[in-house]
Amino acid sequence: MKLAYWMYAGPAHIGTLRIASSFKNVHAIMHAPLGDDYFNVMRSMLERERDFTPVTASVVDRKVLGRGSQDKVVTNIVRKDQEEAPDLIVLTPTCTSSILQEDLQNFVARAQEQSQADVLLADVNHYRYNEFTAADRTLTQIVSYYIEKLTGNFPARSEKPTANILGISTLGFHNHHDCRELKQLLADLGVEVNVVAPEGCSVHDIQKMPSAWFNVVPYRELGRGAAEYLQRQTGQPLIDITPMGILQTARFIRAVQQILNTQGARVEYEEYIRLQTLFVSQAAWFSRSIDCQNLQGKRAVVYGDLTHAAAMTRILAREMGVRVVWAGTFCKYDAEWFKAEVADLCDEVLISDDHAEVGDRIAAAEPAAIFGTQMERHIGKRLNIPCGVISSPIHIQNFPVGYRPFLGYEGTNQIADLVYNSFTLGMEDHLLEVFGGHDTKEVITKTMTAQSDLEWDEAATRELAKIPGFVRSKVKRNTEKFARESGRDKITLEVMYAAKEAAGA
Amino acid sequence: MVSQPTTIGGPQFECETGNYHTFCPISCVAWLYQKIEDSFFLVIGTKTCGYFLQNAMGVMIFAEPRYAMAELEEGDVNAKLNAYDELQRLCLQVKKDRNPSVIVWIGTCTTEIIKMDLEGIAPKLEDEIGIPIVVARANGLDYAFTQGEDTVLAAMASRCPAPQEVRSEAEKKERTGGLRTLFSLGKRDEKKAADPAPSEYVDHEPLVLFGSLTDPVVNQLTLELKKQGIRVSGWLPAPRYTELPIVEQGVTFVAGVNPFLSRTASALQRRMRCNLITTPFPIGPDGTRGWIEAICRALGVTPKGLDEREQQIWDALRDDVEFLKGRSVFFMGDNLLEVSMARFLIRCGMIVHEVGIPYMDKRYQQGELDLLDRTCRELGHPPVRIVEKPDNYNQIQRIYACKPDLVITGMAHANPLEARGITTKWSVEFTFAMIHGFTNAHEMLKMVRKPLDRNNALKSLGWEKLIQEA
Numbered sequence: 001m002k003l004a005y006w007m008y009a010g011p012a013h014i015g016t017l018r019i020a021s022s023f024k025n026v027h028a029i030m031h032a033p034l035g036d037d038y039f040n041v042m043r044s045m046l047e048r049e050r051d052f053t054p055v056t057a058s059v060v061d062r063k064v065l066g067r068g069s070q071d072k073v074v075t076n077i078v079r080k081d082q083e084e085a086p087d088l089i090v091l092t093p094t095c096t097s098s099i100l101q102e103d104l105q106n107f108v109a110r111a112q113e114q115s116q117a118d119v120l121l122a123d124v125n126h127y128r129y130n131e132f133t134a135a136d137r138t139l140t141q142i143v144s145y146y147i148e149k150l151t152g153n154f155p156a157r158s159e160k161p162t163a164n165i166l167g168i169s170t171l172g173f174h175n176h177h178d179c180r181e182l183k184q185l186l187a188d189l190g191v192e193v194n195v196v197a198p199e200g201c202s203v204h205d206i207q208k209m210p211s212a213w214f215n216v217v218p219y220r221e222l223g224r225g226a227a228e229y230l231q232r233q234t235g236q237p238l239i240d241i242t243p244m245g246i247l248q249t250a251r252f253i254r255a256v257q258q259i260l261n262t263q264g265a266r267v268e269y270e271e272y273i274r275l276q277t278l279f280v281s282q283a284a285w286f287s288r289s290i291d292c293q294n295l296q297g298k299r300a301v302v303y304g305d306l307t308h309a310a311a312m313t314r315i316l317a318r319e320m321g322v323r324v325v326w327a328g329t330f331c332k333y334d335a336e337w338f339k340a341e342v343a344d345l346c347d348e349v350l351i352s353d354d355h356a357e358v359g360d361r362i363a364a365a366e367p368a369a370i371f372g373t374q375m376e377r378h379i380g381k382r383l384n385i386p387c388g389v390i391s392s393p394i395h396i397q398n399f400p401v402g403y404r405p406f407l408g409y410e411g412t413n414q415i416a417d418l419v420y421n422s423f424t425l426g427m428e429d430h431l432l433e434v435f436g437g438h439d440t441k442e443v444i445t446k447t448m449t450a451q452s453d454l455e456w457d458e459a460a461t462r463e464l465a466k467i468p469g470f471v472r473s474k475v476k477r478n479t480e481k482f483a484r485e486s487g488r489d490k491i492t493l494e495v496m497y498a499a500k501e502a503a504g505a
Numbered sequence: 506m507v508s509q510p511t512t513i514g515g516p517q518f519e520c521e522t523g524n525y526h527t528f529c530p531i532s533c534v535a536w537l538y539q540k541i542e543d544s545f546f547l548v549i550g551t552k553t554c555g556y557f558l559q560n561a562m563g564v565m566i567f568a569e570p571r572y573a574m575a576e577l578e579e580g581d582v583n584a585k586l587n588a589y590d591e592l593q594r595l596c597l598q599v600k601k602d603r604n605p606s607v608i609v610w611i612g613t614c615t616t617e618i619i620k621m622d623l624e625g626i627a628p629k630l631e632d633e634i635g636i637p638i639v640v641a642r643a644n645g646l647d648y649a650f651t652q653g654e655d656t657v658l659a660a661m662a663s664r665c666p667a668p669q670e671v672r673s674e675a676e677k678k679e680r681t682g683g684l685r686t687l688f689s690l691g692k693r694d695e696k697k698a699a700d701p702a703p704s705e706y707v708d709h710e711p712l713v714l715f716g717s718l719t720d721p722v723v724n725q726l727t728l729e730l731k732k733q734g735i736r737v738s739g740w741l742p743a744p745r746y747t748e749l750p751i752v753e754q755g756v757t758f759v760a761g762v763n764p765f766l767s768r769t770a771s772a773l774q775r776r777m778r779c780n781l782i783t784t785p786f787p788i789g790p791d792g793t794r795g796w797i798e799a800i801c802r803a804l805g806v807t808p809k810g811l812d813e814r815e816q817q818i819w820d821a822l823r824d825d826v827e828f829l830k831g832r833s834v835f836f837m838g839d840n841l842l843e844v845s846m847a848r849f850l851i852r853c854g855m856i857v858h859e860v861g862i863p864y865m866d867k868r869y870q871q872g873e874l875d876l877l878d879r880t881c882r883e884l885g886h887p888p889v890r891i892v893e894k895p896d897n898y899n900q901i902q903r904i905y906a907c908k909p910d911l912v913i914t915g916m917a918h919a920n921p922l923e924a925r926g927i928t929t930k931w932s933v934e935f936t937f938a939m940i941h942g943f944t945n946a947h948e949m950l951k952m953v954r955k956p957l958d959r960n961n962a963l964k965s966l967g968w969e970k971l972i973q974e975a
Contacts, residue, residue: 001577
C-alpha cells in the first residue's frame with residue numbers, strides 16, 4: 001500500500017480508452033463497477049465533445065459478482081454491435097475487475113461469434129501499465145490486428161511522398177493543435193498525410209498505412225510501438241524527433257529530407273528552414289531581441305512527461321540562454337531515455353512521480369520560473385514562483401478554443417509567449433527593483449456601509465464571514481436595508497435569512 | 506429490457522437494470538472531509554479510484570486536503586502483503602502528519618473483491634493508534650454516487666454516544682452541535698453558550714437530524730424547527746467528529762434531510778433503537794412544509810404558521826413558477842434526489858416525463874412518494890414513471906421521442922445532448938448547491954431556469970443542432 005495524494009499519469013484503462021475512443025466507429029466496453037466509467041465524463045467535459053463517448057460500462061454489481069460476468073459482458077458486446085454497428089469493439093477491464101481473473105479472452109471469443117464487428121480484448125496488465133504505456137500498447141495491438149489481416153499483401157507505396165502521423169489521441173496535451181500544425185508543416189514540405197492515428201482514424205484506414213513513405217511519431221509516449229511494428233513488418237522508416245522548438249523542428253525537417261531522398265525523391269529544405277527560422281517564426285527573433293537579454297542566465301526548473309520536459313529543457317537551454325537547474329519527468333519507466341536527452345542541458349536530472357518531492361526540489365532550487373504541470377503551477381503559487389504549464393496531466397485549461405500548438409513553427413511562437421509571460425523581463429525587471437514590486441500585499445478593506453447603526457450578533461457575523469468576499473458587501477447591504485425597513489436594530493441569523501428570502505422575491 | 510411496470514399507489518416503478526453512469530460513491534469524500542473538520546478520509550483502492558478522485562475534485566487536492574489514497578499495489582491484491590501491517594503503517598503516518606480526531610476508511614470495489622477484512626482490522630488498529638477508525642464500504646458494486654455518504658453516516662451512527670457516556674456538561678453542550686453554531690461564541694465562552702431563551706422550546710423527546718448539509722442550511726433548518734418550538738439536539742454528521750450527537754436508545758427521534766440515506770436511517774433505527782420519522786424531504790416549500798409537519802406530528806407538537814410560511818415562499822417564487830409552468834423535464838438519474846426534485850417541479854406546474862434513479866428504497870422514501878402521489882393528483886399530472894437503474898442508451902432514445910424542454914443529467918451526457926438541441930442541466934449541481942429548506946427553494950428554481958433562459962436568449966441565432974449529420 002502506498003499513501004498517495006496525486007497521480008501524474010492515469011491508470012491503464014484510461015490509456016486504452018483514449019485509443020479506442022479516438023478511432024472512428026470503434027466502441028469500447030468496460031467491464032467495471034458503477035462509477036469506473038468516469039472516462040466518459042472526462043472526455044465529454046474536457047474535450048467539450050459533441051458526440052456521446054463511445055464507451056459503455058457493462059456494470060459489475062453484487063449480482064454479477066455472484067454469478068460471473070460472462071453473460072452480461074457478451075450480451076453487452078452483442079447489443080452494442082446491433083445498436084451502433086461499430087467496426088471494432090474493444091473490451092477492457094479496470095484495475096478492479098481485472099482482479100476477478102475472469103477469462104475475458106473467452107468472453108471475447110464468444111461475443112465474436114455473434115457480432116458483425118471485430119471484437120478485441122485490450123491486452124494490458126492493469127497493475128504494471130499506466131495510462132501512457134497502456135495507450136501505446138493498445139494502439140500497437142489494434143494496428144497489428146488489422147495489418148496482420150493483410151497477410152503480407154501490403155498496398156503499394158504511394159507515388160508522391162506521404163507520411164502517417166501516429167500518436168494523436170483524445171485527451172492528449174494539445175494534441176489536436178499539434179496535429180494541425182504537423183499537417184501544415186508536412187504540406188509545406190510537399191509531403192501528403194496518408195493516415196493520422198488513432199484520432200479520427202477508421203480501422204479500415206489502418207490497412208492503408210503501409211503505403212506511406214514513413215511514419216511520424218511526434219510524442220515519445222504514444223505511437224512508437226505501432227511505428228516500430230510497421231517498420232518491422234513493412235520496412236517503413238520512422239521519425240521520432242519531436243518538432244518542438246526551432247532547433248528540433250529543423251532536425252525533424254532534415255530527417256524528412258533524408259528519408260525522402262534515400263527513397264528516390266529530390267528535396268532540399270535548407271532554404272525553407274532558414275526562412276521559417278529567421279523570418280516566419282518569431283521565436284528566433286524573440287530570443288535575439290533586446291527584450292530577452294535578461295533571460296540570459298535566469299534559473300528555471302522543468303518537469304513533465306518525457307516529450308515536453310525534454311523538449312522544453314532543450315529550448316530553454318539552447319535557444320534562450322536560460323539555465324535549467326534541474327529537469328525532471330514522472331515517466332519512470334523510460335528514465336534512461338530522458339537522462340540521455342537532457343543530461344548535457346541541465347545541472348541535474350530528477351526522475352520521480354512524487355509531487356511532494358518535486359515540490360521540495362523546486363523550493364530548494366528557488367528558480368525564477370517553473371515549466372511543469374498543473375501541479376507545479378500550484379506549487380509555484382504557494383512559493384510565489386511563476387509557472388508555465390507544458391505537460392499533462394490534462395486540465396480544462398489545456399483545451400483552449402483558440403489555436404495553441406506546441407509543435408512546429410507556430411508552436412515556437414506559442415512557447416516564446418509562454419516563456420516571456422512566465423518570467424519578469426526587460427524594463428519591468430528594473431522597475432520592480434527600483435519601486436519594490438507590482439502591488440502592495442495588503443488588502444485595503446473597504447467599509448461596506450459608512451456608518452452602521454445596526455448591531456450584528458455573533459452568529460450573524462460569522463455567517464456573513466462565510467459568504468464569499470465578492471458578494472459579501474451586497475449581502476450585508478441588503479440585510480441592513482431589510483432590517484431598517486422592517487424596523488429592527490439587531491441583525492440575527494433569522495433576520496439574515498428573512499432578508500435573503502425577501503431579496504429573492 | 507424493461508420489466509413490467511407495477512403500480513403502487515401513484516407512481517409507476519420499473520427496474521431497467523441497464524448500463525448507466527453515475528459518479529462512484531467514493532466521491533462523498535469530497536464534501537464529507539470538508540463538513541467534518543477534524544476528520545481524515547483514507548480511500549483504500551486502486552489507481553482507478555485515485556485518478557477519479559483527483560479528476561472529480563479538481564483543484565481541491567492542492568490545498569493539502571484531509572484525505573488520501575491508500576493505493577493498493579500488486580502485492581496487496583495478491584495478498585503477499587499483510588493488510589493489517591500496511592494499514593497500520595499508513596495510519597501511523599496520517600496520525601503523525603495530521604493528527605485527526607477520526608480516520609474514516611473508505612472501502613472500495615477492490616477491497617470488496619479481495620475480501621479485505623476492514624471491519625475486522627479497524628478495532629484492533631484503533632486501540633493501537635488511539636484514534637477512532639470508522640469503516641464505510643462506499644463501493645460501486647453496491648452503491649451509487651451520493652449513497653457513499655449514506656455508508657459513512659451509517660457507520661458513524663453507531664459511534665453516537667449514549668447520554669450516560671457523556672459525563673461533563675461541557676461535552677454535552679459541545680455535542681448539541683446545531684446549538685453551538687447558533688448561539689455561542691466559542692466552546693470556552695460558557696456564559697454566552699447558555700441557551701438564551703429556554704422557554705421558546707416545547708418539551709419534547711430529543712430530536713437528531715441526519716444528512717450532510719452546508720452550515721448555513723443546517724442553521725436555516727434548525728431555525729425553522731425552532732419556530733415550531735422544536736429543539737434539534739444534534740446533527741449527524743456534526744461539524745466535528747468529537748461533537749457527534751447524543752443518542753438515547755429507545756427515546757431519541759431521528760429524521761433525514763436527504764433521500765439517499767436509507768442505510769443511515771436503518772442503522773439508527775435498528776442498531777441505536779431510534780424512532781425514525783418518515784418524512785418527505787425538505788426540498789421545495791411543499792417538501793419543507795411536509796418535513797416539518799411530519800417531525801411536529803411525531804414529537805407531539807402542533808405546527809403553527811406553516812400555511813403562511815409556505816405561502817410566503819410560493820409568493821416569492823411566483824415569477825419562476827409562472828415561467829416553468831407547462832414545461833417538461835426528464836431526469837436521467839444520478840444523485841438520488843430525483844424524486845424530491847420531481848415532486849417540487851410538478852408542484853410548480855412542470856411535466857415530468859421520467860424519473861431515472863440509481864436506487865429506490867420505497868420504505869425510506871415512503872413519505873416522499875406519498876407526497877408525490879398527492880401532488881400528482883392535485884395537479885392532474887399523470888402517474889410519474891420512476892425507472893430504477895436505468896439504461897442510459899434506452900433513455901436517450903426515449904428523450905429523442907418525448908423531446909423534453911429540459912434534461913437533468915450526469916456530466917457524461919450533457920454536452921452531446923446540448924449539441925443535439927436538447928437543453929440540459931447537470932444533476933451534480935443540485936447535489937452541491939444549497940437547495941434545502943424554505944429559504945433555498947428559490948436557488949433550485951433558479952438552477953432549473955438558467956439553461957432554459959440561456960437557450961431562450963440564443964434562440965434567434967439558429968444554433969440548435971451543432972452536429973453534422975453523417
